[in-house]
Amino acid sequence: MVNTEDFIKRLEKILDYYALNASAFAEKIDVQRSSLSHLLSGRNKPSLDLILKITDEFPEVNLYWLLKGKGQFPGSSDDGVPMAEPKIKAPAPEKITASTQPDLWDAVETTAPILPKTETRPLPLPDSTTEKAIEQIVIFYRDGTFRHYNPNKA
Template sequence: MSLREKIESLIIGLGLTSTRFADYIGVNRPIISHILSGRNKASLEIIQKIVSKFPELGFNWISDDEELDMDIVAQIVKNKDFNALFSSFYSSRESNENKSPDNDTEILNSQAFKNGNKTIQKIVVFYTDNTFSTFDPS
């Protein structure tokens, strides 16, 4: 599993969007987007920011020989209430965005379901009891 795939699995396992993940670790949103699309590789600075926010991971998970331990990710989710962390941040941000022209739905739909010529193949949801569900849009 590549580092890009591990970061993607971490984001999914935490139940975050890439934008919320970027906000949480304190990097610009396009940086995470470029890593997930394969355009750029994760820098040492990004890895350090991830580990500083999620010290439970340690640094071993970045090694090619190591897999991302989803049990640790589930424990992180159990210990952190991401909804509470982001509720005030996003409610104030959304109120500012609502003052702009009303094309939010089109933007959200295009970002949620398309990335260039890519379409969603599968969505995996991880629960706090270490179970998961897989959703196939077809």
């Protein structure tokens, strides 16, 4: 039987190690936020499904350590063999399609912070003999957002 209070402490250690809040952790292991919240508050006990989702998503988490607190996390296993470094996955890039974006420059984010002007150089125009045509333009903002512009859909 798993001691719920100790399990919660180990779960919080995993959250700290991966620098995740409860919401992001719930999303990563594909459980409802409320389920994880109830578990962390001690209202619910951990299910086998939840435990397996944690060890599937985070292979560095030793199942026996998670259940019983035996062994180490992170670090070396009981047999002295170092465990693998954490494999933190980058978030999947946001998929933007023409159907999800407003037409042309209406898509420009108006709430983006205004930054001081910097010196810019005009981009060279394609040589008309190369027959290159612009397919799409993606504008990246410093706040991490971006917008898609497709001149062919004008």
